[in-house]
Amino acid sequence: MRGRALILVENLSVPLDRRVWQECTALYQTGWEVHVICPRGAKQDTEPEAVIDGVHIHRYPLRAATGGPAGYLREYGSALWHTFRLARRLGTFDVVHGCNPPDLFFLVARAMRGKGTRFVFDQHDLVPELYLSRFGRGEDLLYRAVRRLERMTYRAAHVVIATNESYKQVALSRGGRRPEEVFVVRSAPAVERFRQVPPEEGLRRGKPYLLCYLGVMGPQDGVDYALRSLARLRDEHGRTDWHAVFVGGGDTFDAMVALSRELGLADAVEFTGRIPDEDLLRYLSTADVCLSPDPLNPLNDVSTMNKIMEYMAMGRPIVSFELREARVSAGEAALYAPANDESEFAKLIAQLLDDPDMRRRMGEIGRGRVAGPLSWHHSKAALLAAYDAAVGSR
Numbered sequence: 092m093r094g095r096a097l098i099l100v101e102n103l104s105v106p107l108d109r110r111v112w113q114e115c116t117a118l119y120q121t122g123w124e125v126h127v128i129c130p131r132g133a134k135q136d137t138e139p140e141a142v143i144d145g146v147h148i149h150r151y152p153l154r155a156a157t158g159g160p161a162g163y164l165r166e167y168g169s170a171l172w173h174t175f176r177l178a179r180r181l182g183t184f185d186v187v188h189g190c191n192p193p194d195l196f197f198l199v200a201r202a203m204r205g206k207g208t209r210f211v212f213d214q215h216d217l218v219p220e221l222y223l224s225r226f227g228r229g230e231d232l233l234y235r236a237v238r239r240l241e242r243m244t245y246r247a248a249h250v251v252i253a254t255n256e257s258y259k260q261v262a263l264s265r266g267g268r269r270p271e272e273v274f275v276v277r278s279a280p281a282v283e284r285f286r287q288v289p290p291e292e293g294l295r296r297g298k299p300y301l302l303c304y305l306g307v308m309g310p311q312d313g314v315d316y317a318l319r320s321l322a323r324l325r326d327e328h329g330r331t332d333w334h335a336v337f338v339g340g341g342d343t344f345d346a347m348v349a350l351s352r353e354l355g356l357a358d359a360v361e362f363t364g365r366i367p368d369e370d371l372l373r374y375l376s377t378a379d380v381c382l383s384p385d386p387l388n389p390l391n392d393v394s395t396m397n398k399i400m401e402y403m404a405m406g407r408p409i410v411s412f413e414l415r416e417a418r419v420s421a422g423e424a425a426l427y428a429p430a431n432d433e434s435e436f437a438k439l440i441a442q443l444l445d446d447p448d449m450r451r452r453m454g455e456i457g458r459g460r461v462a463g464p465l466s467w468h469h470s471k472a473a474l475l476a477a478y479d480a481a482v483g484s485r
Contacts, residue, residue: 092122092123092124093121093122093123094123094124094184094185094186094482095123095124095126095182095183095184095185095186096118096123096124096125096126096184096185096186096187096188096478097126097127097128097178097181097184097186097187097188098111098114098115098125098126098127098128098188098190099127099128099129099174099178099187099188099189099190099196099199100127100128100129100190101129101130101153101167101170101174101190101192101193102190102192102215103129103130103132104129104130104131104132104135104136104150105127105129105136105148105150106136106143106148107132107135107136108129108190109278109280109397110215110278110397111127111129111190113279113281113467113470113471114188114213114276114474115127115146116144116146117471117474117475118474118475118478119144119145119146121475123478124147125145125146125147126146126147126148126149126181126184127146127147127148127149128149128150128151128173128174128177128178129148129149129150129151130150130151130152130153130170130173131150131151131152131153132150134365136148136150137150138150139151149177149181151170151173151174151176151177152173153166153169153170153173154166154169155342157342159226160222160226160228160233163193167192167193167195170193171193171195171196171198171199174196174199175198175199175202178199178202178203183203183206183207183208184203184208185207185208185209185482186208186209186210186211186478186481186482187199187200187203187208187209187210187211188211188213189210189211189212189213189244190213190215191212191213191214191215191216191218191244192215192216192218192221193218193240194218194237194240194241194243194244195240195244196212196244197210197212197243197244197247197248200247201247209249209250209481209482210247210248210249210250210481211248211249211250211251211252211477211478211481212244212245212247212248212250212251212252213252213276214251214252214253214254214258214262215254216390216394217241217258217261217389217390217393217394218237218240218241219234219237219238219241220388220389220390220393221311221390222234222237223388223389223390224310224311224388224389224390224391225309225310225311225390241265241266242265242266245262245265245266245267245268246267248268248272249272249480249481250272250273250274250477250478250480250481251266251268251272251273251274252273252274252275252276252473252474252477253273253274253275253276254275254276254277254278254394254395255275255277255393255394255395255416255419256275256419257393257394257415257416258275258393258394259273259275261393271480272480274473274474274476274477274480275473276470276473276474276477277395277465277469277470278395278397278400278470279400279461279465279466279467279469279470280397280400280401280404280461280467281467282404282458282461282462282466282467284368284404285372285375285401285404285405286372287372287376287405287406288372288373288376289376290376290377291373291376291377292377294334294336294373294374294377295334295377296334296361297334298331298332298333298334299332299333300332300333300334300379300380300444301333301334301335301336301374301377301378301379302321302333302334302335302336302378302379302380302381302382302440303335303336303338303374303375303378303380303381303382303407304317304335304336304337304338304339304381304382304384304398305338305339305371305374305375305381305398305401305402306338306339306396306397306398307339307340307341308337308339308340308341308342308343308344308347309341309342309343310342310343311385311386311388311390311391312341312343312384312385313384313385313386313391313412314337314343314347314384315343315347315350316384316386316412316431316433316436317337317382317384317436318347318350318351318354318356318360319354319433320382320384320433320434320436320437320440321335321354321356321359321360321437321440322354322355322356323433323434323436323437324437324440324441325356325359327434327437327438328437328438328441330441330444331359332444333359333379333444334359334360334361335356335359335360335361335382336360336361336362336363336374336378337360337361337362337363338363338364338365338366338371338374339363339364339365340364340365344362344364347362348362372405375401375402375405375407376405378405378407379408379443379444379450380407380408380409380410380440380443380444380450381398381402381407381408381409381410382409382410382440383396383398383399383402383409383410383411383412383417383421383425384411384412384436385411385412385414385417386412386430386431387412387413387414387430387431391414392414392415392416393415393416394416395416395419395420396416396417396420399411399417399420399421399425400420400461400465402424402457403420403421403424403457403458403460403461403465404457404458404461405454405458406454406455406457406458407454407457408424408425408426408443408449408450408453408454408457409421409424409425409426409453409457410425410426410428410436410439410440410443411425411426411427411428412427412428412429412430412431412432412436413427413428413429413430414430420460420465421457421460422456422460423453423456424453424454424456424457424460425453425457426439426442426443426453427439
């Protein structure tokens with residue numbers, strides 16, 4: 092056994108959180124004893140304790156925040172208390188691996204530091220940018236508080252894991268870390284999991300084309316931009332030859348369903364909520380164009396979108412807004428509308444619907460990227476190098 096690792100995550104349950112689960116299994120397969128503390132899921136991952144593929148999972152009940160920042164303060168406070176409670180009874184660890192948000196898990200690592208534990212900070216989100224993008228309150232008192240917590244987390248970490256080069260630059264500049272302390276572990280789908288299945292014409296609901304959105308539905312995720320773009324596709328281009336499916340859930344799910352009705356799209360748009368992987372493969376295998384409508388804001392411009400990686404793994408062409416890291420991920424597998432321009436987004440959808448050769452070519456490019464330079468094989472090597480650096484620093 093190479094050591095004991097404790098992975099802390101608050102944003103999703105495990106193994107639903109695919110990035111965290113890939114990290115867990117990679118560590119276990121290379122000799123680590125892996126424990127995870129995370130919240131319970133609503134419909135899956137509901138057991139308080141589980142051992143899956145050798146990974147020990149410890150889950151706590153958590154009520155997700157609603158509304159403004161006060162709800163998140165309650166959620167994060169509860170999550171931190173449960174995490175401390177569970178970690179205390181699990182004994183000592185060589186590595187505490189904290190996945191943000193929130194930027195609070197350094198407190199757990201600090202409580203264990205006297206026992207020689209090393210802290211690995213896995214920065215899934217830039218929380219200050221997330222705050223600005225989600226709440227639109229500017230650089231107020233709470234913004235300054237989350238900036239301070241981020242600085243404290245950087246300072247406490249022995250090693251930082253960044254999801255892309257943009258996040259690495261933040262760790263070097265804002266976090267004051269040295270280049271040898273920061274490792275880029277990109278979120279990359281396991282390509283063997285994203286296999287093509289026969290397209291199902293019934294999913295198109297009698298239309299020639301199927302459009303697909305996959306992902307979280309929060310205030311910063313752009314589902315509203317996608318819906319308004321689809322209304323423009325109908326109104327400005329006279330296109331009603333498509334059906335659209337939105338897969339996923341989140342804080343704004345009900346609001347987005349209501350918006351689709353307000354825009355007169357109720358008969359053309361379907362919301363599935365979260366669905367099993369088998370159904371996801373059915374939709375993505377049938378989709379003609381996939382949507383990545385994340386608008387330009389301080390967070391989205393520098394973040395890697397999991398949906399883009401998964402669209403590419405399924406060989407689907409993508410329409411995205413012009414975002415720095417979206418272009419790094421997708422390259423020529425996507426068409427890019429000017430930031431937040433819904434009319435141009437609709438125009439690019441129409442362009443792809445009319446060009447099957449372009450769709451096929453873009454799909455092949457995307458599949459090649461996630462199977463090659465952006466594959467999990469490279470990310471796994473960086474993850475293990477980060478652990479070696481953390482443990483070697485003792």
